[in-house]
Amino acid sequence: MARMTYLQAISDALRTEMRRDPNVFLIGEDIAVFGGAFKITQGFLQEFGEDRVIDTPISESGFVGAACAAATVGFRPVVEFQFIDFISCAFDQIVNYAAKCYYRWGIQMPVVLRGPTGGGVHAGPFHSQNPEAWFAHTPGLKVVLPSTARDAKGLLTAAIRDNNPVIYLENKFLYRHYREDVPEGEHVTPIGVAALRTVGDDLSIISYGATVHHCVEAARMLEKEGASVEVLDLRSLVPLDRKAILESVRKTSRALVVHEANLTAGFGGEVAALIAQEAFEYLDAPVTRVASLDVPVPFSPPLEMAMLPSVDKIANAARSVLAY
């Protein structure tokens, strides 16, 4: 084990896989000489050389399309978006090329598309978004969102080894705020397996990404108030660990779904629908959601804080569900 930040865990996964498999290469803006806007690939150019750590012009559609193609002929490219907000510039290559290639022709495309998501750092409308629902809605893409350093490493390793396009969404607030012991060397977190972060009998809080930590915090507060709360971290949206969700809800009979992305047409609606359909007779309260308000992420701190979910908002919603 080694103590690592979430960010270091991402670097560690990339480095370990690049040492293990010569077909892995990295491509993106300012990743080589500069080591990446967040310094995830610092020192990689020196170790792996410029054929495997490729600086690009500002051309997301161009380098995503190129990486996807290389993936069909034996490479395992990992694409970095400087901010995930600019993934929209490559939308066509992702949803119409990457997502459909294997389905149409049976040709595998093992490419990882990764980058920083999330708000709370006062970065304004174009450096704060959470786009997971756009991609979860597109059949053919796997979508993963680590909430811990261990999973950041394990899921990225699994994503690189996966034979499909994987959208790997990092949370930039967690980059340097979250630190824990992470297994050294190869470490895999299978894609499609959720994890329980707390165990309890009265309420299931289902979340993923950064808000998992808010949920755990809220669970601790509620525990002091006498409630026993289970926090399930989905880790992967596609494939979704339906079994884990349903087992938890069938046990607790109450469900609260939480994510940082805004509410409407967010992935939480999918989870709520699954519970409503498959665990209806077990429920003692309406399935409830906490998410960001349905507006772009504003710059000014009071606005941004009002928009984002918080421990208090989650705890309050949980209290209502528990009291129903």
Added chain:
Amino acid sequence: MSHPSPKITLPDYPAELQADPRDLPYDKAQLTRFYVAMKLARTFEEKLGALYRQGKVNGAVYLGMGQEATSVGSVSALKDGDFFTTVARNLSAFFYKGIEPRDVMARWMGKDIPPSNGRELGLFLADIKNFGIPPYHNGSMASWIPSGAGYALAFKLRKQPNVMAAFTGDGATSPGDFYEGLNFAAIHKLPLVIICEVNQFAYSTSIAKQMPVVNVADRAPAFNIYAETHFGNDLFLVIEAAQRGIEHARSGKGPALIEFKTFRQRGHGEHDDMAYVPEELRDFWAERDPIKMYREWLLKRASFTTSELESTETQVEADVESAITYAESLPMPKPESVTERLFAPSPHDPDPNQAAPYEPIDHPSIPGLTAAQDKSEGGHF
């Protein structure tokens, strides 16, 4: 390190302004106006950087120090009714056009002032009515070239003798939007002027890693458009080139691409120490600082006195200080305002209390709908 920075060759740009004051149509007031806009931006940005380091400005700040001449010179060539859009390095263009430093400072502090009331960074502004700055998508690089074409199209359709000038970085010439927007504008001979500020870097990426040509203007033949390349730290060269490009576009001959070589004196943002920028390059451009050069010229060639300039500079300092005091005194936006003004009210907005109307379908049965397989010939794509 196994990857030393590439050998650099420095161009032979002079360190002094070349223009002969007797050839220029500017009176003293106008020469002062140029100076004030540039100096105000420089002073403002120095302060802004300090406020950011003190934690008084949130998020990240991006400064345009070193590019004041390209900004001021270019917008000075615009006429009434013309539009322009800025990117990260054009604060002096804001000031030249009369945008108040105190309003910009308040926006940087996230204060509750229009038009964005805390929603957008101090860097970005859209205000057509007062300043001719149309709204554009300033997040993704080059996304403003298609919209620039759109504003130019509007001028053409309305037969307005105006132009749309879009500032653009060197890095922003790489995304597909740059080509799509410019191609469209060229085909339709739209009055779009791209002011391309080649400040040597896009974040950490050098020109050589950004484009396979030496000059952005080398790409102009592919669009069959007018293009010029110049040293961008000589204010008068900038003004003249911008005027030619703007008048070309205004006369209905189609887009112009005016490229200026300049230098980003600070990091990409204030979090960036720009360690990747070679010392000799910094020194070369420090000697060719646009404000320093212009100041020298005012003193040596345009009979300004040191005390005149010093009193202007004192005034500029005071203006920036009072901008800060003013901005600090303003309230932050109210948290509950976050959900306001998402959609503009529209004439057919439904009444939220109205029940869903009963509107039966005229032809409830479509032939073939229930058939196991559609036997039509196909080919309906």
